[in-house]
Amino acid sequence: MNLKRRLLVSTVALAFAGALPSFAAAEGTIAIITPSHDNPFFKAEADGAAAKAVELGYEAMILVHDDDANKQSQLFDSAIAAGVKAIILDNAGADASVAAVQKAKDAGIPSFLIDREITSTGVAVSQIVSNNYQGAQLGAEEFVRLMGEGGEYAELLGRESDTNAGIRSQGYHDVIDQYPDLKMVAQQTANWSQTEAYTVMESMLQANPGIKGVISGNDTMAMGAWAALEAAGRTDVIVVGFDGSNDVRDSIQKGGIKATVLQPAYAQAQMAVMQADQFLKTGATGLDEKQLMDCVLITADNAAKLETFALAE
Amino acid sequence: MKQLALTAACVAAVLSLSACKIVKTGSTEGSAPAADASGDDARIAALMADTWEPKLIPAITERALTPAALRNAIAGGLDAAGAAHGKPGSGAGAAWNFAVTGEGVVTAANLESRARMLEVDTDADGTADLTLQLGPVVRGSALRDFSPFYDFSGFRDQIEFAKLGRALNDAASARLTVPDGDPTGKTVSFTGVLALKSPTEAWLLTPIAVGVMR
Numbered sequence: 001m002n003l004k005r006r007l008l009v010s011t012v013a014l015a016f017a018g019a020l021p022s023f024a025a026a027e028g029t030i031a032i033i034t035p036s037h038d039n040p041f042f043k044a045e046a047d048g049a050a051a052k053a054v055e056l057g058y059e060a061m062i063l064v065h066d067d068d069a070n071k072q073s074q075l076f077d078s079a080i081a082a083g084v085k086a087i088i089l090d091n092a093g094a095d096a097s098v099a100a101v102q103k104a105k106d107a108g109i110p111s112f113l114i115d116r117e118i119t120s121t122g123v124a125v126s127q128i129v130s131n132n133y134q135g136a137q138l139g140a141e142e143f144v145r146l147m148g149e150g151g152e153y154a155e156l157l158g159r160e161s162d163t164n165a166g167i168r169s170q171g172y173h174d175v176i177d178q179y180p181d182l183k184m185v186a187q188q189t190a191n192w193s194q195t196e197a198y199t200v201m202e203s204m205l206q207a208n209p210g211i212k213g214v215i216s217g218n219d220t221m222a223m224g225a226w227a228a229l230e231a232a233g234r235t236d237v238i239v240v241g242f243d244g245s246n247d248v249r250d251s252i253q254k255g256g257i258k259a260t261v262l263q264p265a266y267a268q269a270q271m272a273v274m275q276a277d278q279f280l281k282t283g284a285t286g287l288d289e290k291q292l293m294d295c296v297l298i299t300a301d302n303a304a305k306l307e308t309f310a311l312a313e
Numbered sequence: 314m315k316q317l318a319l320t321a322a323c324v325a326a327v328l329s330l331s332a333c334k335i336v337k338t339g340s341t342e343g344s345a346p347a348a349d350a351s352g353d354d355a356r357i358a359a360l361m362a363d364t365w366e367p368k369l370i371p372a373i374t375e376r377a378l379t380p381a382a383l384r385n386a387i388a389g390g391l392d393a394a395g396a397a398h399g400k401p402g403s404g405a406g407a408a409w410n411f412a413v414t415g416e417g418v419v420t421a422a423n424l425e426s427r428a429r430m431l432e433v434d435t436d437a438d439g440t441a442d443l444t445l446q447l448g449p450v451v452r453g454s455a456l457r458d459f460s461p462f463y464d465f466s467g468f469r470d471q472i473e474f475a476k477l478g479r480a481l482n483d484a485a486s487a488r489l490t491v492p493d494g495d496p497t498g499k500t501v502s503f504t505g506v507l508a509l510k511s512p513t514e515a516w517l518l519t520p521i522a523v524g525v526m527r
Contacts, residue, residue: 117470131404133475134454141428141452149427167472174479178450179427264406271405288466292404294510 027057030276031079032269034090036066039192039220041243041265042090044309045114048269049088056277058085067159069096076100080107086276088269089124090115094163098123110279112272115265117163121289126275128291130263132164135242135295136171139261142297143176143215143240146258150181151212154204156197156225157189158217165189168217168242176215185211190221197224205232213238219245219260226257244298244309252303262296265309353473357480360463365484369460373521377414377504380435380443380516391512399509402458403465403474408508410459413518416502416526417443422495428452429491431523433501443516445503445523448486454478455506455519456485485521492525500526 030053037043042064050060061084065072072092079087080103087104089111091097098120101111105123113127121127147153155172158165176182186204190197197216201224205211214229214237216222222241229237235256241248244262251257271293275285298306305312346352346359378386378398386394395401395409402408417435428450432441446452457463457478468474485505492499505520 128405129471131471133471137452137475163470167470170472171475174475175450267405290466292407292465292471294402294404294406294408 028085048266052273140175153213154186194224197221201225201228219243377412414504451482456481
């Protein structure tokens with residue numbers, strides 16, 4: 001794990017060493033801690049934050065916690081020991097992360113959270129999160145429309161420790177449950193994972209051959225479900241995801257998955273770095289701690305404008 | 314956060330004439346709703362009682378523009394129109410929310426859906442330029458986001474904030490009488506709120522009042 005981290009750090013250092021060698025030292029280092037980059041969403045966050053940090057004259061230290069709160073705690077220790085100026089964090093658990101962020105605060109290092117909320121306020125300086133509920137409602141409205149307001153469907157849930165899994169599911173059901181002819185016949189977690197979603201979808205399909213639609217808590221699970229549906233010759237099933245990944249964009253354009261919801265991950269991470277910079281220079285961001293960013297529905301109509309978690313104007 | 318919201322509610326209550334009653338009901342401090350999700354329904358119900366009829370409906374009625382006036386304002390730029398007549402939702406990328414009142418001719422109706430809608434032509438060019446949401450399923454959170462007295466930072470999280478949006482939408486659609494039979498070709502009056510992220514976005518109105526006139 002340490003090796004992987006160092007590798008990442010050195011990769012980034014290499015990538016940016018040539019760009020701004022003298023300024024980098026001037027402003028210090030910003031640590032950017034996210035879940036594994038295996039999910040392109042988190043990679044886009046790290047890339048967006050690192051690019052903005054370098055642009056503003058900082059060095060970027062990119063770390064991944066793999067959704068392991070213990071590992072996250074160790075990464076915070078490393079970042080504190082390395083004397084970073086600020087931490088950009090997509091956290092490894094709403095409850096479990098409070099202590100780590102507090103630890104950094106006690107060491108005089110401000111944290112700026114993206115994507116996921118923690119359960120305490122006043123510990124992080126900013127918590128900038130996508131309006132997952134609003135986004136889920138958008139996805140559900142499109143799902144309901146595609147389903148013709150009726151039929152059997154299945155839901156793939158995200159990782160339970162991630163607040164967004166619950167928020168999205170509630171947002172979906174806030175809309176879908178208002179349609180009595182839509183019947184949920186299966187609901188299971190696939191932990192945000194593509195391979196797990198493939199297996200879960202296979203068994204859901206066996207138990208419920210009448211499934212007409214699948215609503216998924218994120219895009220990687222939607223991709224896994226779609227692969228299972230294709231393998232079973234069930235490309236008639238309507239699949240809707242969440243995140244706005246390039247993979248799902250491509251699937252939408254090929255007539256596979258029908259819709260997703262874009263979270264502006266790249267811009268969100270950049271916003272967090274700008275707020276960190278402002279905070280380090282003036283002692284305040286001038287903004288509320290908790291900030292929402294609206295999500296955007298992606299369908300065949302606008303999929304072409306989507307690239308790396310950002311929508312072209 | 315909660316205390317802020319409560320304080321705001323108390324201040325509002327003291328300022329309004331109906332304050333006595335509200336303070337009296339709220340005097341049972343021991344039974345205040347739980348701060349976690351289990352107290353959401355009670356908290357939202359109290360907030361609705363304090364704000365929906367007494368404050369939000371008058372605010373919408375007072376600030377409503379005619380469709381023509383709103384179009385004129387937007388022609389000068391959405392942000393300028395929003396700053397003068399609207400209210401932004403919480404957070405980056407949120408829409409401007411405008412109150413609108415007027416009338417128009419129904420060009421199409423979908424009363425079969427759970428999200429019933431009327432397409433309305435408000436500028437007499439023969440094509441619809443406004444969609445009226447008749448519920449019971451209502452999209453968006455325009456009512457909540459138009460209101461100057463609901464602030465996201467005063468809520469526990471986005472779920473509680475969303476519950477308020479849903480409660481407002483439900484309250485609005487409960488006020489509406491859905492026309493009997495196909496209203497296509499008839500003139501309807503309406504008052505409500507719409508949200509715009511771009512000047513070219515289609516107008517989707519969440520009405521607090523709709524009437525078939527002729």
